[in-house]
Amino acid sequence: MQLKRLWFDINPVAKRQWQALLTQAGLMADEQVDYTIGLYDGDNLVATGSLYQNIIKCVAVATTETHQNLLAPLIKALLDRLDEQQQSHAFVYTKPCTAPYFEALGFKAVVATTHVVLLERGYPDLNAYQLLLDQRKVTSANAGAIVMNANPFTNGHLQLIQTALATCDVVYVFVVSEDRSQFDTQARLTMVQQAVADQSRVIVLPTNHYLVANATFPAYFLKDQADLAVAKEQAQLDATLFLRKISPILDIHHRFVGDEPFSPVTKVYNDQLAQVLTGQLQLTVVPRLTVDAQPVSATQVRQALAANDWATVKQLVPATSYHYLKGSQPHANS
Missing domain, CATH: 3.40.50.620 (HUPs)
Known part of the structure; x- marks a missing residue:
């Protein structure tokens, strides 16, 4: 597995892979992001996550993969990026099925709907x-x-x-x-x-x-x-x-x-x-x-x-x- 940053403006193939993976995961391909990474198995994008300011979003893992094994390095890389930017407070915008993985990393649920959960970590909080x-x-x-x-x-x-x-x-x-x-x-x-x-x-x-x-x-x-x-x-x-x-x-x-x-x-x-x-x-x-x-x-x-x-x-x-x-x-x- 190789972790890479995705540059949508210069790599249309990566953007199409990203959109397809999010669609497969039942997520909207929300392009309001400013930093996106992906895990590749060869040429196949098998997991992705993005940041918009201090918000982790568009987190998806291919249905063929084990969530926990791939989410850990993915989220660690996004949290490291937030640390580099001295962000002491972070949100996660994700599906209910992946919320427990973030809770295991210290995030607390703020609110949930049928399709989305918003979690946060750090201070000042809700x-x-x-x-x-x-x-x-x-x-x-x-x-x-x-x-x-x-x-x-x-x-x-x-x-x-x-x-x-x-x-x-x-x-x-x-x-x-x-x-x-x-x-x-x-x-x-x-x-x-x-x-x-x-x-x-x-x-x-x-x-x-x-x-x-x-x-x-x-x-x-x-x-x-x-x-x-x-x-x-x-x-x-x-x-x-x-x-x-x-x-x-x-x-x-x-x-x-x-x-x-x-x-x-x-x-x-x-x-x-x-x-x-x-x-x-x-x-x-x-x-x-x-x-x-x-x-x-x-x-x-x-x-x-x-x-x-x-x-x-x-x-x-x-x-x-x-x-x-x-x-x-x-x-x-x-």
Whole structure:
């Protein structure tokens, strides 16, 4: 057996072998990876595993081979790579049948669906995140939740929060923590906090690695380039994690989302939320705010900013976001 790194862009044969092996193992050939290795028996690829940042994924062993014998060197090589990159916390995204092998290596299950298990090893972990949530909890018989990227925060986001406040005593607004948007994590968090500063019933929280994150729902950040079949599986995992591991900590009974006329991936997410939460939590889909008969979106705001069209920006975002955006672009004209 020989362990090799696979370079898809220069070796199309290896890529086809990789895709075939994953398909044989019942896995999606998710190409959102940045490091892939394979075990070869002669010219035959018999096992593979990949990394995307600190996430081990696309782990597969040929049905003709013994899993335990091949998984051990494969996973060791991936963990060594993470050690080289000084990653003290790692996730594994895998099938339920292979989860026990990772548990034997010190990984703990975070959440599972019928088809996928997410495990983690290291710190800070899910327990640390749940402790953070518990510390921010406000006792309420009727708590709601919203998850948003807010890239940037718009009047549409504000309307979504106001709609939730009309129904719930307290609303937890989770702002996506992954730094994969035009506005960085801190900027987006700040805009949300400024917009709701006068609302004592709104609690703004980070998602860390556990909601709409690289580990749970990486397809979200690909938008139009995402494989919708992969996105569906990931969205189901993300929704299940919210239902089982986050909503009980904060005693959340109601989830709010905006309807989605633009992004197929976000629509998939809303559809999976509806399926997972049915009979467990109430899901309310709020119609999009419109301006001049057009649904308001963060994409519109980014386009207006790129065109230096501050009149349009002012129409689409609350005053707090407008001033923040102006302040972050000191040479912009009014």
